[in-house]
Structure formats: C-alpha cells, structure tokens
Amino acid sequence: MGHTPLEFSECYLDSPVFRESLKGYEQELERTNKFIKDVIKDGNALISAIKGYSSAIQKFSQTLQSFQFDFIGDTMTDDEINIAESFREFADLLQEVEDEKMMMLQNADELLIKPLEAFRKDQIGLTKERKKKFDRDSEKFYSLLDKHLHLSSKKKEAQLQEADLQVDKEKQNFYESSLEYVYQIQEVQESKKFSLVEPVLAFLHCLFTSNSLTFELTQDFLPYKQQLQLSLQNTRNHFGSTREELEDLKKRMTDAPMICKLKGQSTIEGYLYSQEKRALGLTWVKYYCRYEKEGKILGMTPVEQKPGSRQVSQELTLKSCTRRKSDTIDKRFCFDVETNERQGTITLQAPSEANRRLWLEAMDGKEPIYHSPITKRDEMELNEIGFRFVRKCINAVEATGISSEGIYRTVGSNIQVQKLLNAFFDVKCPGNVDLQTSDWDIKTITSALKFYLRNLSEPVMTYKLHRELVSAAKSENLDYRLGAIHCLVYRLPDNHREMLELIVRHLSRVCEHSKENLMSPSNMGVIFGPTLMRAQEDTVAAMMNIKFQNIVVELLIEHCNKVCNAFTVTRTAKLQ
DSSP states (O other), X not given: OXXXXXXXXXXXXXXXXXXXXXXXXXXXXXXXXXXXXXXXXXXXXXXXXXHHHHHHHHHHHHHHHHOOOOOSSSOOOHHHHHHHTHHHHXXXXXXXXXXXXXXXXXXXXXXXXXXXXXXXXXXXXXXXXXXXXXXXXXXXXXXXXXXXXXSOTTSOXXXXXHHHHHHHHHHHHHHHHHHHHHHHHHHHHHHHHHHTHHHHHHHHHHHHHHHHHHHHHHHHHHHHHHHHHHHHHHHHHHHHHHHHHHHHHHHHHHHOGGGGSOTTOOOEEEEEEEEEEXXXXXXXXXXXXXXXXXXXXXXEEEOOOSTTOOOOOEEEEEEEEEEOOGGGOSSSSEEEEEESSSSSEEEEEOSSHHHHHXXXXXXXXXXXXXXXXXXXXXXXXXXXXXXXXXXHHHHHIIIIITTOTTTTTSOOOHHHHHHHHXXXXXXXXXXXXXXXXXXXXXXXXXXXXXXXXXXXXXXXXXXXXXXXHHHHHTOSOHHHXXXXXXXXXXXXXXXXXXXXXXXXHHHHHHHTTHHHHOOOHHHHHHHHHHHHOOOSSOOHHHHHTHHHHHHHHHHHHHTHHHHHHHHHHHHHHHHO
C-alpha cells in the first residue's frame, strides 16, 4: 500500500490528516529499521556459515590428500595409477573451489553489512533525530501558543507585542523543523529503494559468481571424472577376473597344497621333524626344510619357540632318500636321508602321509612314488582339430550372435558345454558337429571356445613369453608398451601366432558392435586375458598379474589391424 505524499504546504497547516500521514511514514521507518537489523544479523550468520563450511571443506580436502594407496605387486596399471591419484585430484579441486569462493567472499562484509549499517545509522538515525526535534519544537510551539491565547487583552501593548513576537519565533522554528523532518522522512523513504537493494544485489552477485566459478571448475573436472569412472570400472572388472582365479587357486590349494610350486621343478619346502641324539637320549627337533633338486641341496633351519633365539641354518648335500618302514620305528610318516656332510642317516618325519609322498618324489626316494593327489584338468592341444573347432565357433558367433548383449561375458550351461566339447573332440569322428544349428546356443559356443583356449596344454601366448609380455604391459611408456608387445608376439611359434591372429581379429570384430553387445576391448581383455595367457606357476603373485594379462589382450584388440596385418606380411614372406 502506497503512502500519501507529504506536501510542504501541509507543514504550515499541520492538520490531523497530515499528522496521520506522517505517522504512517514513521511506522514504515521503524519496519525498515527492524528489517535492516535482521538482514545484518542473518547476513553475518550466513557469512560465518559459509566460512565455517569452507573450513570444513578444506579440512576434508587435507584428509583426502593425506591418504596414500598401497598396492599388491611391483607395478600398477594405468587405471590403478589414476585411482591412486584420485584423492589428490579431489583435494586439489576442493581447495581450488574454496580458494575462489573465499576470494569472492572476503569483501562480503564490505558489500553487504557496512552499507546497510551506514544507511541505518546515517539516514534512519538522522531522520529519528529530526523527528525528536520536530516533536520538541511542536510541543514547545503549541504549548506557547496555548499560553499566549490565554493572555488577557488588558495586558500592556508592549507585553502583548513581545508575546506575539515570541509566538511568531517559535512558530517559525516549528515550521522549519516540520519542513526538515518531512523532507528527511520522504528522502529516506525514496532512497531506501536503492540503498537497501544495491548492497544485497552486490552480495548475491558475489555469491552467485562464486557458485558460477565452482560450476566452471566442476565442468573442467568432468573429463577427469569420466576417465576416473572408466578406470574404476576397468579395475572392478580386473578385480572380478582376478578374484575368480584366486578362488579357484584357493580351492585347488585346499585339495593339494603343493600346486603353488613351479611346474617342472621338484623344489619342496615345509616343516619336518628330525630325530637327533641329545644328552638325555633321542629327541625330535622341529626344522623348516627346503630341498632344491637341481643341486640336491637340503636346507634345514631349526625352529625355536623362544623369542629372540638365534636360528642357524645348515645346508646338506643329499646322497639318497629312503622311505622308512613302519615296523622299524614307532613314529608315522618317516623317511631316511643320507648326506655328504653327515655320517649315517638322518630320520625325518613329515606331518602327513601325503606330504611324505611329496618329499619322497622330490628327492627321488627309493620307495615307489605316488603321484600328488592333484586333480589335473583335461588338457587340449593346439592342433588341426583345435583350429577347426575355433574357426567353427567364430563363424557361428559372427553369423548369429555378434550383437548379443554381454557376449563372452555371459556363460552357458556346464552340461551343454561339456556335451559340445565331447561331441566335437570325439576320437571316432572329431569335428563332426554343426554349430550353426538350433542345438547349440551362443552362450554354449562362446563358453566352449573359452574352455578350449583356457585348457590348452600350452597357453596361446606360451609360458616362455609370459613374463616378458607382463613386463611390457607394466611399462609406463604407452608407445614402448605397444611396441614391446608387438615384437614379442612375433616370437610366438607359428601355430600359436596363427591362433592368436584368429582370436584377436574375431574379438576386434565383436568389439565393433559394442553399442549393441556392450563389449569393449577392455571388457574383452578381462575375459580373454586369463584365457590366452597363463603363468606357469599357480601362485597368488601370478594371479595379481592377471590385470596386466588383460591389458596385453586389450592392446592387441585395439591395435588389431597393425598387429595382424604384420602377421600376414610375415606369413606371406615365409611362403615366398
């Protein structure tokens, strides 16, 4: 609701209507004064809250930056390096955002609080002073006028003239005070429109500019965020494949603890008890023993339970090993060894019958050797029938299932997979199976192909080149990484290189349909890394390198044309 303008002429009339209008202005002035106090109070609270929030953000940023990722193994993948640096990137972004915000808000007090406080004190305060003067002069004038009107006309003329002059003087003072007050109160009423809004506008501009800068910084952060999300997904995929291999290894270790030894070596180690003569007679002493077959060296380290006791190892050269007959000793699981360094025999006791068999086998014991109770999986061979199987699988997949979502990631029924493999590799009529019939679905075919490749007696990329390929994948230099892998695959035997080319070209064609099947080179690397590459040793350390096997296969798929075209050139040159 608008106020009636206060005319200066009304100051002389000083009518009740004028006074009522003036009262409305005064009430508005009080409301404005209270509003400014609230804005100042809440503005200070807001600024303090922003500063407190900024301090909390900076503390959070410092906490993030203080954390350092550790990792298993000797090298991290590019994705793991990206993840390891992520907290520092987060902290830098938060710090930059807060620095920009505090730079913008450091003058918030100057922009909002001080101008409003100045208007309240200078303008509204001055108006209140004018009101006080107006009220005093009004009361003085009307009081004097009231007395003057009660003067008797019988007073002397000189007295009456003096009284008239006094009244005229006070009236003039009152009129001047009224004019000043009316002028001032209307001036405040009009000037508050900009005097109140401008500081708030400046403060909000500062606030919004800070938010805008935050938005710009977060926009600049988007590419890193997207790359980090991809790294997280890739690392999660690598973790999934590594976990499957580790679970399989753990299960096999439960059944046969010695499978973690390098294939082709008879080295064995573990706890054994040795029968020794002491002052009080024979006693059994616990040793940690290690036998290296190549040099026939038996290392024996005594195990003392007392902390701080010194352990002195001894190395003995083995001459012979014989299983101890059970009727010649009252202990179980015993065997005798002869060494060059000691006269007579050393009687050792294993913790179990199975463990004794392993020691006897490693030491070429004279008793009949029992094979380790490892259940060896059926091995496939990289021969003509194997190539025919792979080509038929590839043709079936590319004919009917290349766009299937999750192809090679989703697995088929184990029963159907074994049925297909048994039918195809049947000794009587190998390869006599049509894979492009309704009898075999795509999941069964892809799972059978993976099973065949995974169970080759020698992996496609061979045991011999495994360490070099993994080492190349660990290189920080991307160009060297690709070049080294490119060179290494040329050293594969011809049939292995031909199989690798067949598989890589196929996987590259599958990845060309990634919009439909959602399978990228990275996804395929996770699936075929453990399939095309395998460490000769079954150890946790080897499993931790699976992520680098995945990178090797991913690079081969991404650079399929470069690698495989070179294969073709090499093969043509050999034929000529």
